[in-house]
Amino acid sequence: MSHPQTLYDKIWKDHVVTSQENGLDLVYIDRHLIHEVCTPQAFDGLRAAGRPVRRPDCTLATVDHNVPTAHRGKTALIVDPESRAQCEAMDRNVREFGISYFGLQDARQGIVHVVGPEQGFTLPGLTCVCGDSHTSTHGAFGALAFGIGTSEVEHVLATQTLMQKKSKNMRITIDGTLPEGVNSKDLALHIISIIGASGGNGCVIEYAGSVIRGLSMEARMSICNMSIEAGSRSGVIAPDDITFDYLRNRPLAPRGEEWERAVAYWRTLKSDEDAKFDVEVSISASDIVPVVTWGTSPQDVVPITGTVPDPATFSDPDRRKAAERALIYMDLVPGTPMANIRLDNVFIGSCTNGRIEDLRAAANIVRAAGADAAVAAGVRAMVVPGSSLVKRQAEAEGLDAVFRRAGFEWREAGCSMCVGMNEDQLAPGKRCASTSNRNFEGRQGAGGRTHLMSPSMAAAAALRGALTDARQFRLSSSQAAVAIEPLTPEQLGVTLALSNVISRTSPAIHQPTTRAPTSSASGKVFSVLKGIAAPMYIENVDTDLIIPKQFLKTISRTGMARGLFYNLRNDVNSGAAVDFILDTAPYDKAVILVSTGKNFGCGSSREHAAWSLEDFGIRCIVAPSFGDIFRNNCFQNCMLPIELDVETCRSLAQDAAAGIEFTVDLERQEINCGDREGSPIQFTIDSFRRNCLLNGYDNIAATMQHAESIADFERQRTTNWPWLDGVGYTSQKEGKSSENRSMDW
Known part of the structure; x- marks a missing residue:
């Protein structure tokens, strides 16, 4: 059985x-x-x-x-x-x-x-x-x-x-x-x-x-x-x-x-x-009721009918500190009704809420507000479809006209203000109602303040100029939107044939050379690391905080130290340097970072976060827990993430704050802190990751040792799930076998 x-x-x-x-x-x-x-x-x-x-x-x-x-x-x-x-x-x-x-x-x-x-x-x-x-x-x-x-x-x-x-x-x-x-x-x-x-x-x-x-x-x-x-x-x-x-x-x-x-x-x-x-x-x-965020983490949620919480009510000290920090950043006072919070910007879009159903929901709020509905004075509101096809579908349904009449900007497809790597950015001190996925510090723009919510709530906020309960807008039967079936590719004016996408290739397809493979870890090894550790007392240190989006606009892996914790090390308005532990001796020479807060490296998959830490000189991070992608990115760059319980992390942070030198021994899997009494602190790591760090393995080269197993899997995959193979792959198999293709590495 x-x-x-x-x-x-x-x-x-x-x-x-x-x-x-x-x-x-x-x-x-x-x-x-x-x-x-x-x-x-x-x-x-x-x-x-x-x-x-x-x-x-x-x-x-x-x-x-x-x-x-x-x-x-x-x-x-x-x-x-x-x-x-x-x-x-x-x-x-x-x-x-x-x-x-x-x-x-x-x-x-x-x-x-x-x-x-x-x-x-x-x-x-x-x-x-x-x-x-x-x-x-x-x-x-x-x-x-x-x-x-x-x-x-x-x-x-x-x-x-x-x-x-x-x-x-x-x-x-x-x-x-x-x-x-x-x-x-x-x-x-x-x-x-x-x-x-x-x-x-x-x-x-x-x-x-x-x-x-x-x-x-x-x-x-x-x-x-x-x-x-x-x-x-x-x-x-x-x-x-x-x-x-x-x-x-x-x-x-x-x-x-x-x-x-x-x-x-x-x-x-x-x-x-x-x-x-x-x-x-x-x-x-x-x-469940309609909600909005008040702080700088997606967990900072209250009903739209609620008020800004008081950090003093949080029992966990790290959670309390995070809330206090968030309220300072968001410029909010405990007890303030959420519906009293005024806005400067509204963003409807992103991979979370930029689909046709999301745009319909937002447009329905505008319709329900009546023929004279308009974006509130002083508010800039934009609607950004998630794809060019969503944009065409919305225009075929007349949604763009609904938004334009009310004063919303109707945009082309893209990530837009969700991440602010383009021209759509939130200015310092400005407040935005957003349908995106993150309200991290500086996510939509350095110093910008983001409140997350649904498309309906964002549309309602745009019309009132403040956070608003969308339930006050109800469509009458005469205002109800007519359901429109998704348009066919031909109606959208674009051909989407299977062979046009999955089998398309370029005449200049890259061919393998006989050059010896190089290590993605640049030949680095991690054995014993000795030096100063810097303490950090922030919960949910996200990758946007580790390195802001403006430093992601690079085509190299180097020069990232200048962006490390940029918004903590510099004033968001003037750009002038402010006091920060990594700019203060002896921590400006730190090789280890100790975080007392859980979930270090949460958020984006940007490997730039690991690159910036490594470029600064930090090779080891100790924390109660890590974002999964960040942990993997550390290993890929010959850096060691160590997970220990909260109390041990707090104890290590005290030692770090006292300037005690740490020794991290990967071979023994232990941390020693100066002449501190007691046994070394033991940590665990899986044997494969440990061996890769100790020996500087190239993970791709190691995987290629399983080339025949991969080829066998692909043959069985084609038999079981032929719809997963592209036409180009099928044609390729006719010209040469999987065995030969695997040897092309």
Whole structure:
């Protein structure tokens, strides 16, 4: 009798190429999405090692973070030279390596996590990765989807695999009936407020229950998108008829007999009735109300009818300090009614809420406000579709006219103000109602203040000029929007043939050379590290705080120290240096960082965070827990993340504050603090990661030792799930065998 399995268990088991004795598995990756920010260094690594992209047919590229949304032209018209350089690098790389690409002029361009599902590139049961933390979005289809750093992007491009440790299983069940005015964004924020920004650390969350089953695909994507904000590796929802109806006839979805075969397999993708979860959370739908955030973490949530909380009410000292810091940054006073908070900007868009359903919800609020509805004086409001196809669909439905008449700016597709790597940025001290996913310090612009909410709430806030309960706007029967079916590709004026995307290649496809592979860790080893440790007393140190978005506009791995904790080391208005521990002797020579707060490195997948720490000289970080992607990025750069309990971290921070020199011995797996009495502090690390650090292994070269196992897996994959192979790959197999192709490395 087989052991009951969760949905996550089943997908993981189906994708293990080889299992290691150390608890790590070599996992095959079915779909790889790439964008311009986290890829330049990865392609440079391929060139240096003379490696090709193993599966161009399973890789899809677009540009989204840096692209302008106010106007649209060729890459030469991108004003910022660093943004332009990243987009131009993407253009060169996809041509050289033969990767399908939705460039700035392509009618299918858009945010990577909107493009993948709408093309049918995302399918149930597959593994999907991207150099972007919100890859968890694709879990809404019953896929295992997660973000990775640049070194792992290179690893997937070269091998189509990743060495991974299996996460724990967590299930969040929501049953009942959602109250009026509550939608998926409220649901996601409510979940995070309950379990916390680190509540999902080390887990993959499965969302279940009657509420989840009743949601549309777009609502499910919004919830899975926000899984990373709860500290989870990914979020998944079992596929069902709603999933299949969404995917049917998508450009890259299977057709004919393969469709029927695929659906039969997809129906097996659900947790067994007796499957055991490591963590179970149950939520009653009736407890959920429309909410907004008040602080600088997605866990800082209150009902729109509530007030700004008092930090003194938080029992945990780190949580209390974080709240005090957040209120200073947000310029808020405890007890202030949320509905009294005035706004300067409103942003409707992002990979969380930039889909057609989100734009319809926002437009309905404007309609309900009446023919004279207008954006409040002094407020700048913009609506940014998640993709060019969403934009065309919205315009076909007349949504753009609804927004324009009321004074909203109607934009081109892109990430826009969600991350502020383009021209759409929040000025210092300005306050924004945003449908994006993060309210971190400086996320939308240095010194900018962000309140997260649903599209309906954001639209209502734009009309009133303050945070507003959208339930006060109700459509009459005469105002109700007419349901419009999604337009066909032909109606949208764009051809989306399968062969036009997944099998497209360039005449200049990169060919492997005989050059010896080079190490992605630059030959570095980690054995014994001795030196000064710097203490840090902040909970949920996010990657935006470690290195702000303006320092991500680079095509190299070096020179990152100048951006490390930039917004803590400099005044956001003047740019002048302010007192910060890493600029104060002896901590300006620190090689170790000790954090007393949980969830260090949460947030973005940007490997730049690890690069900036390493460039400064910090090779080891000690904390109670880490963001999963950040932890992996540290290992990829020969840095050591050590996880210890909170009390031990606080004790070590005291030693660090006293200027005591630390010695971290990886061979012995222990930390010694000067002449401190007592035994050394022991830590654990899996044997594979330990050996890689001690010996300076090139992870890609190590994976290539399993070349035949990968080729065997691909042959079986083609037999079991032929719809996952692109036409280009099928044609390639006719010319040479998988055995020969694997030797091309």
